[in-house]
Amino acid sequence: MIVMSKINLLAVILITTLLSSCGFHTPIKNTELNAVIVSDKSNTFAIELKKRFNQEAVQNLTIQIGVEIQKQQTTSYTTTNTTNSYTLSLSVPIRVFSAKQELLFSQDLKASKHLNKITSSQADRLQIEESYTQLRKTIIKKLLRRLSKLDEN
Numbered sequence: 001m002i003v004m005s006k007i008n009l010l011a012v013i014l015i016t017t018l019l020s021s022c023g024f025h026t027p028i029k030n031t032e033l034n035a036v037i038v039s040d041k042s043n044t045f046a047i048e049l050k051k052r053f054n055q056e057a058v059q060n061l062t063i064q065i066g067v068e069i070q071k072q073q074t075t076s077y078t079t080t081n082t083t084n085s086y087t088l089s090l091s092v093p094i095r096v097f098s099a100k101q102e103l104l105f106s107q108d109l110k111a112s113k114h115l116n117k118i119t120s121s122q123a124d125r126l127q128i129e130e131s132y133t134q135l136r137k138t139i140i141k142k143l144l145r146r147l148s149k150l151d152e153n
Helices: 002-021 044-050 121-152
Strands: 035-038 060-064 067-075 083-098 103-116
Touching: 035 044, 044 060, 044 121, 060 121, 083 121, 103 121
Parallel strands: 035 060
Antiparallel strands: 060 083, 067 083, 083 103
16 A cells, blocks of 8 residues: 555656656746736727726727728739739737736737639628727737737736
């Protein structure tokens, strides 16, 4: 019985040593990230971003969202001169401040997407709207990753 518990203890120590030596560790800081979002009331990006934060929790950051810039570039035509594909891009100017109003970063976050074989004008508009929604989500993910890295420091 004593021999078996010593073997178990040695196994636990060995596994713990191996895991800690390869960089595995529990997160040091596990606080929830919250921010005050400052923008125009009709800013679609800011509305989507607010959904990712708990507005009733203590706010440790201030995020200023500028007007999003949507660009749509036609990349090819068919023989009937109708658009066949687009390159869509979305750019959002963002400034992040700490609770002490120190500027942590200021940058235009960007994302782009290429659409092929658009057929009717109704499908065209719906597909473009959905693509801009996806681009917004991509930029929000980039921003949240950047904010979580700031929070680690």
